[in-house]
Amino acid sequence: xxxxxxxxxxxxxxxxxxxxxxKMFCDSKNDPDETRPNVNICPVCIGxxxxxxxxxxxxxxxxxxxxxAIGGTLADKSSFDRKNYFYPDIPxxxxxxxxxxxxxxxxxxxxxxxxxxxxxxxxGTSLHDKGNYSLLDFNRxxxxxxxxxxxxxxxxxxxxxxxxxxxxxxxxxxxxSDANMEKGEMRVEANISVIQESRFKNNELGTKVEVKxxxxxKTIERAIEYEVxxxxxxxxxxxxxxxxxxxxxxxxQQTFLQxxxxxSHDYRYFPEPDLPTLHISxxxxxxxxxLKRDLPELPSEKRARYAAAGASxxxxxxxxxxxxxxxxxxxxxxxxxxxxxNRADTAVLAANYIGTDIAGLVANHGEAGLAHITPEGLSxxxxxxxxxxxxxxGAKDAITEVFEKDGDLAEISKKYMQQSDENELKKYVKKIxxxxxxxxxxxxxxxxxxxxFLVGQCMxxxxxxxxxxxxxxxxxxxxxxx
Numbered sequence: 030x031x032x033x034x035x036x037x038x039x040x041x042x043x044x045x046x047x048x049x050x051x052k053m054f055c056d057s058k059n060d061p062d063e064t065r066p067n068v069n070i071c072p073v074c075i076g077x078x079x080x081x082x083x084x085x086x087x088x089x090x091x092x093x094x095x096x097x098a099i100g101g102t103l104a105d106k107s108s109f110d111r112k113n114y115f116y117p118d119i120p121x122x123x124x125x126x127x128x129x130x131x132x133x134x135x136x137x138x139x140x141x142x143x144x145x146x147x148x149x150x151x152x153g154t155s156l157h158d159k160g161n162y163s164l165l166d167f168n169r170x171x172x173x174x175x176x177x178x179x180x181x182x183x184x185x186x187x188x189x190x191x192x193x194x195x196x197x198x199x200x201x202x203x204x205x206s207d208a209n210m211e212k213g214e215m216r217v218e219a220n221i222s223v224i225q226e227s228r229f230k231n232n233e234l235g236t237k238v239e240v241k242x243x244x245x246x247k248t249i250e251r252a253i254e255y256e257v258x259x260x261x262x263x264x265x266x267x268x269x270x271x272x273x274x275x276x277x278x279x280x281x282q283q284t285f286l287q288x289x290x291x292x293s294h295d296y297r298y299f300p301e302p303d304l305p306t307l308h309i310s311x312x313x314x315x316x317x318x319x320l321k322r323d324l325p326e327l328p329s330e331k332r333a334r335y336a337a338a339g340a341s342x343x344x345x346x347x348x349x350x351x352x353x354x355x356x357x358x359x360x361x362x363x364x365x366x367x368x369x370x371n372r373a374d375t376a377v378l379a380a381n382y383i384g385t386d387i388a389g390l391v392a393n394h395g396e397a398g399l400a401h402i403t404p405e406g407l408s409x410x411x412x413x414x415x416x417x418x419x420x421x422x423g424a425k426d427a428i429t430e431v432f433e434k435d436g437d438l439a440e441i442s443k444k445y446m447q448q449s450d451e452n453e454l455k456k457y458v459k460k461i462x463x464x465x466x467x468x469x470x471x472x473x474x475x476x477x478x479x480x481x482f483l484v485g486q487c488m489x490x491x492x493x494x495x496x497x498x499x500x501x502x503x504x505x506x507x508x509x510x511x
Contacts, residue, residue, distance in 0.1 A: 035261045036229040039189045039253060040144075040181035040237075042218040043196060045206040046151060046172050047091045053150040053173035054082030054125065054304075061207070061214055066166040074150075074171030076121035081303050084109075088173035089307065090315070091205040092132045092148050095175065097320045098199060098327060099143055101136030105310045109148075109301040117163070118153035120170055125150050128298045132309070139195045141188075142180040149174050169213075175205070181220065181234060186253035190246045193217050198328045198350065210244050217243040221256040223264065235260065236270040240277055240284055252277045255284055331355070338362060339376030344384040353399060354383050360404035365412065378411045386425055390432045398432035406431065406438025419446050423494055447496045451503070454487075454495055458503045461486045469508055480504065 049059050055073035063069055073080045096103050110128040131147035153170035157163045177196065183189045197215055200206040208215035222235035238256055243249045260270045275284040309315050326334075328349050335345035340358065348355035361379045391399055410427060413419040419427070423445035431438045461483055462469055472479035480501065487500045 034226040035223040035257070035264065036226050037184055037186075037253070037257050038181050038222050038224070038229075038234055039183040039186075040220040041177075041179045041183065041189060041192060042220070043177045043193060044151075044216045044218075045175045045177075045196075045200055045208050046169075046214045047088050047175055047206050048204060049085055049087045049091070049173055051085060052171040053085050053088055053148070054171060057171065059172050060168070061172075061209075061212060063168050066164070067168060069168045070170070074120070075167050082125060082301075084304060084307070085173055088148060088175075089132065090320075091173075091203070092146055092175050093309070093315055094203050094320050094324065095177070095200070095205060096133030096136065096146055097317055098203060098324060099133075099136035099138040099146075101133040101143060101146060103309055103315070103317060104130055104132050104134065105308075106130060107132045107307045107309055109304045110298045111301050112149075113297045114295075116152065116155075117165055118155045118167075118170070120153065120167060124152065125301055125304070126176075129300075132307075138199070139192050141192050142182050144178040144180050146175060146177045149176060181222075181237075186250040186257075189219060189253055190249045193249055194246050195328070202325055202328055204325075210246075213244070216241075217249055219243060219249060219253055221253055221260070222270070223257055223260045225264070235264075236272050238270065238272065238284075239274045241274060241287070243277060248277060248279070251282060252284060255282065259284070335380075339373045340380040340384075341377075344380040347384050347388070348380075353396070354388060357387070357402065357404060357407070358383055361407045361411070364404045364408035374415055375408075375411050378414055379407065382407065382411070382424065382428065386428055387432070390429065394433070398435075401431050401435045401438075402428065403438065406442075409439035410442045413442060413446065417447065417496070420488070420494070420497060422488060423447065423492075426492070445492075445494060447494055451499065454491075454499055454503055455507075457487050457490045457495065458500065458507050461490060462504070462507055472508060 046059075046061065051057060052059050052069075052074055055071050057071045057074050058069045060069055073082060093103055095101075107127065107130045109125050111123040112126045112128070113123040115122055126149035127147035131145040133146035134144075136143040136146075151169050151172040151174045153165055153167040155163055155165060179192070183192065193215075197208040197210070200208045200215075206214060210216070218239055218241045220237045220239050222237040224233055224235035238260065240252045240256065243252055256275075263270055271289070273289050274287045276287050277283075278285050313319060332345050332349045335348050335355070335358070336342060340348065344358075348358050358379060361383075362376055365375050387399070387402055407428075410419065410424050414421070414424055419442060424442070427438060427442040427445045430436070431441055465483060465486065468479045468482055472483070483504050484497055484501050487504070488495055488497060491500075
């Protein structure tokens with residue numbers, strides 16, 4: 030059978046629980062860390078007859094800020110709809126969502142076109158691991174939920190995963206959501222299709238399969254890669270791909286059928302009669318200008334600024350994702366307050382020691398010692414390095430000592446400063462030469478690496494404090510005299 034090349038297309042639907050004091054339509058507490066079941070509930074969020082919802086203003090603000098950050102169009106008017114389906118964890122028998130008029134339309138993020146961003150309420154939680162029955166916890170029911178939908182323009186599993194990771198970062202920077210996937214605060218659904226390359230060139234797309242509740246970035250990649258293989262195999266055999274909704278089996282590393290895919294009419298959407306239309310444009314605090322003034326420096330902007338300062342792309346990425354290191358980097362540069370070439374050099378050195386040495390100490394010993402490394406102390410070490418007054422080895426040792434034992438890094442680094450006293454260094458040089466006669470012979474025979482070995486031995490003997498260039502010159506001079 031003839032084999033064809035296939036093109037993958039992915040569209041993402043990403044839900045994120047928003048950080049608000051109360052739920053979306055009532056004053057029950059929004060607390061993702063609550064472990065006791067059914068304590069943050071009230072007649073509104075568990076659907077008692079006769080209760081009326083009230084819109085959470087802060088949740089609306091969060092979504093509009095996301096809209097401004099991605100360059101989307103904010104709605105002039107926005108309204109809510111009822112999405113009808115009957116699951117045990119939907120206490121009202123419907124979910125209040127947005128269908129016809131979302132808060133945000135269009136925009137682009139991380140190079141991916143956005144369809145819409147809207148608000149809805151979350152469902153409760155079903156617990157199925159209690160034996161031959163299930164339990165329901167409605168603490169999460171009614172929590173404000175942002176849904177962002179992309180256009181079907183992603184063509185690799187890695188790009189899909191990277192988009193989700195960048196969106197998580199954006200939500201954290203905006204303070205809109207913690208978006209912890211392991212806690213279910215951010216859930217990803219991928220609409221996946223493949224089609225023969227020749228048909229894709231005619232702007233056709235394949236039949237999409239939705240994979241729901243992908244709860245890690247690795248899982249997003251694996252689910253998409255599995256579906257590409259499964260759907261391609263079906264098409265190779267002359268079979269059709271069925272539009273359906275699937276889950277992901279982590280143990281088997283494969284998708285499984287949950288139900289045949291619903292269409293929008295299956296949900297019987299209709300306007301929510303108990304909520305008024307939101308007239309966004311009539312509220313000055315929700316204007317684009319006001320929301321822009323409220324935005325922090327975005328991850329993409331911070332990444333570019335770190336790179337311009339002199340951090341490598343790897344370190345810039347680390348500092349953007351981990352605010353502890355980013356703040357230490359910025360504050361260290363501010364302490365040095367240098368300009369021109371010196372500023373670029375100090376930025377490179379500071380980034381290297383934070384991204385490699387300090388991050389390595391945190392990884393091996395925990396973050397307690399990070400509080401001992403101050404911007405003032407680190408800047409003092411970097412300036413000593415810049416002026417060749419301390420060796421790289423000496424700087425590492427000073428940082429390690431302070432990280433593990435506390436102390437003033439600026440003061441402690443002084444005892445690791447390079448020795449440049451020729452008479453003192455000669456003592457070490459003569460001792461090393463006397464103890465390595467075979468290596469000296471190798472050097473005289475033209476083996477350059479022998480000299481590097483001897484310099485290393487001298488540095489070890491001086492505990493990293495010897496000036497390596499001076500040691501090198503003294504070694505050559507002494508060996509020529511032998």
